[in-house]
Amino acid sequence: MVARTVTRPLFLEGTGGPGARADRVARRVFLACAALTGGTAAVVLGVLAVGAAQFFAEAPAGGFFAGTTWAPFAEEPRFGVWPLVAATSRITIGAILVAAPLGLLSAVYLQHYAGRRTGAVVAAAVAALASVPTVVFGYVALNAATPLLRLVWPGAEAFNGASATLVVGLMIAPTVAFLGREALAAVPPAYFHAGMALGASRGRVVALVVAPAAARGIAAAVLLAMARAVGETMIVTMAAGSHAGLAWSPLEGVRTLTAFVAQTSLGDIAPDGPDFRAVAAVAALLFVVTYAMHAAGRALLARRPAGSAHP
Amino acid sequence: MLSADRLSVRFGSKTALADVSLDVPAQKIVSVIGRSACGKTTLLRAFNRTNEMIAGARTTGTARFHGTDLYGRTVDPVEVRRRIGMIFQRATPFPKSVFDNIAFGPRAGGFAGDLHELAEEVLTSAGLWADVAGDLDAPALALSAGQQQQLCIARTLAVRPDVLLMDEPTASLDPAATARIESLVHSLKATYTVVIATHDLSQAARLSDMTAFLDAGELVEYSPTATLFTNPRTRQAEEYVTGRTS
């Protein structure tokens, strides 16, 4: 071979080149980080699984899912989770009935109607609402929503489902607005222009052309917001009460899954007591439901075809 | 000195390169021609082990450099890339200054000398020194497309490889820039071994000593350039270089 290449030793083999050591260290550090993340997830999952397993060793699963009385700490404990599930469902559905129109219409406003200045102001208000901690919303539910509600319906209880539902709806509306706007923005502008060129009004084009093209994204926005409502803890703990019955009137108190977990844990619970087992079982149920909703919502977002599907 | 022996590359179930065997002699320019997606890029990338960064890639057979199997168990791909440099079709300057673009490779390789001296040397080799000498701290992305490709060549030279793999280095350049790059490639022959993939037949004819014709991942013919263009051994090569098919 020629002189040039002979002057440099051929050390293709081995991993001793410059930078190789730092690379090995970096790989180990990052692997350790990933292991820590996985370990954290495993610990959370493990605690819930063990607690729930202990719970079901005592209480039959059939009674848990079908029973209509939740009194885990009574003399004769009853473990029917149905009242908690019903309360969570009612508040979630009520909240999304508030948040979906409010959030989606705000998204439409921001994407298709707002001028630059007013749009920025509304977007800032939405962002501000989105960053308000839920405990502050809880304060508002207790100190503003409930007093207002009682002006209209003096019969409303101090802790009631209605004001909690309304405030949870306000809390998740920014999520719907934000994700809904993203979904609208992902629709190719050509659709909008084509619709407008046909002489239809802006509202017609948005409702009949743009919104159907963004259907998946809009569905994902609603689903992810509902997942947040299911997991919402502070508003319902503070304003909805602790009455675990199957109340039908929205003016009465109700107790959700999350509120049970939070309220029971407020008193010190020992990890080997019956109260912890009940909390773990309810927390595990919450985990499964919210995890599945979040995964479904994300899957909808991921499968959204970028402008390929069109009406 | 650089050779492939029954080299195959598959991406998932798709075969990009099938049983290619060829020998690249030192200090020569070898051009690789063929229709788009015939495996030119894959062959070049196989020589500096950048195919494996693509998901689902599997390489079989051997590629040798000075007799060492580049895919041997104990071979460090990083070292392979330092000895066998590659210039890509699309010029991809790092979003940094001209100088930092040059300095990245040598710094990664533990270069201990004077980086400014090195920068002047390789930028001169790449024919870019006169254009950028005044301001090495200018952002690389502010250069013209041709200058960006020259910078990418200079930056590869700065690693001091033995072999330069060039994947259609002039594909996205105007004629003037193409001419600059071609004369640069020609001048590099004195010190480097060059493998250049191109779809421009006249470029292959002008520049190279040997020409390999690939079709659908297979090596159809590998001959001295003059032979391949005037008196090809295979019918497919003849049809391709005379433009009768495609």
Add this chain to the structure above:
Amino acid sequence: MTPPVAERSAYPVSPTIQAAAKPMLPGRRRDFLAGASRLAAATMLAAAAGLAGVLARAVWQANGGSADGTPYAGGAGWETIGPAVAGTLWLALATAALALPIGLGTALYLEEYARPKRRAVRAFQAAVAHLAGVPSVVYGVAGLVVLVHGLSAGRSIFAGGLALAALALPTVVATSAEAIRAVPDDLRTAAYGLGATRWQVVRHQVLPAAAAPIAAGACAAITRTAGEAAPLLVLGATSFATFAPAGPGDPLVSLPTQVFAWAVRPQAEFAAQAAGAAIALLAILLGLNVAGLFLRRRLRKVLP
């Protein structure tokens, strides 16, 4: 009535142009979405303003004094909320110090070191990402068992910081991974082609290019967890703190749990204190957001 264009014209005009010259029909262009969407936007504005108003009114009334002119006993001064402010700052610091490096490291391992297309890696990534949807109160339950009882960390700032870091971690991993994925592959290929090691590519190409969105995502995650009350309540945050925590071993206090503890008491002066704490909490979160914005600007300025 002005005569139609055609009648005034000196030239013959085709019937089509005559038709075009007819005035537009305003009635046909009524837009049903315009009003509804404006109403929704106005409601959002009103909700944000109303929320601020409710808090401000409560504090103003409390500090303005009661009927006989003396301020309420508690009020919403520094003496009452100071310890909780310090606690929340400590917790935010702990979250940032733990979740940011671990989350970024995890994302780098998954995206750059492990083959990201491998099915197991994708599954791990998805599993972690969906943890972001799990309610924070669940993390509190796990934290209570593992940290307070298992590790005997007690009801301390340390335990709270760990729980909040665990809560922020999935979000930090997901946003960092997304930012890393957005870095063009050309950049990596070019750098590897020059003989750089993986770490050199990450350190000099990937991280600088992804720094701004990584910082933005981490900042959003930390801000969000800093406002969490539920997990800290479950861990057993104290609602009666007389001194500001000075280190990780001190009792767990925070603004969100303080807002809760005061808000659920029936007396009016506690409601005012809760409002004061809520305003302080919002101010801290705003500060963190603004800091994140500046960081993002600076990181973007470093690179074009």
